[in-house]
Amino acid sequence: MRLLASVCLGLTLLPSLLPAQSPGRSMRLLPLGDMPPYRQEIRDGVAYELEPPAGSIPPRELVMGGGKEASDLVPLSLGRVTANLKVPSGGGPFALRKKGGDDKSEPWISINRPAEGDFLVLLWRDPEKKTWEAPRALVLEDGAEAAPAGSVRVVNVSPVTIAIVFEGVKIALPAGKTWQRP
Numbered sequence: 485m486r487l488l489a490s491v492c493l494g495l496t497l498l499p500s501l502l503p504a505q506s507p508g509r510s511m512r513l514l515p516l517g518d519m520p521p522y523r524q525e526i527r528d529g530v531a532y533e534l535e536p537p538a539g540s541i542p543p544r545e546l547v548m549g550g551g552k553e554a555s556d557l558v559p560l561s562l563g564r565v566t567a568n569l570k571v572p573s574g575g576g577p578f579a580l581r582k583k584g585g586d587d588k589s590e591p592w593i594s595i596n597r598p599a600e601g602d603f604l605v606l607l608w609r610d611p612e613k614k615t616w617e618a619p620r621a622l623v624l625e626d627g628a629e630a631a632p633a634g635s636v637r638v639v640n641v642s643p644v645t646i647a648i649v650f651e652g653v654k655i656a657l658p659a660g661k662t663w664q665r666p
Contacts, residue, residue: 512566546558578595579593603626
């Protein structure tokens with residue numbers, strides 16, 4: 485059920501709400517999912533928030549590519565799209581590593597970027613492993629051309645086909661597919 489809520493969050497009206505208009509080519513990241521329950525510990529009468537269990541949230545910061553500059557650091561937060569991130573031209577794999585990693589460390593995830601245009605990367609944890617140590621990604625075109633103002637785009641990031649009723653019409657949306665209408 486929570487995954488279905490993530491799918492609803494994946495209603496990417498985001499290009500019209502947060503335009504990806506910037507000079508050069510850009511990428512945005514959107515980690516999907518629910519925050520783990522709030523936990524606290526009382527010490528000497530003072531409440532201290534406890535860190536979430538390992539793997540229950542994505543890394544708070546990622547490093548793009550080789551991570552040689554501070555501008556390569558990308559803050560991540562569940563349910564919040566990142567700012568536009570400059571990416572090199574051309575297609576192919578693009579590595580994102582946990583903070584502290586360099587170009588020789590194992591990528592947290594490798595994204596297969598499209599050959600041209602801006603793009604949005606939806607991120608979620610593997611539904612079977614239930615950890616952000618095994619992330620999944622779906623790359624979508626981004627910008628006003630991909631989802632013009634006044635349109636709705638639904639993305640199914642669940643592992644199964646979902647049913648949508650839109651303006652009285654029933655639609656079956658297979659896993660990993662998108663559906664868009666004005």
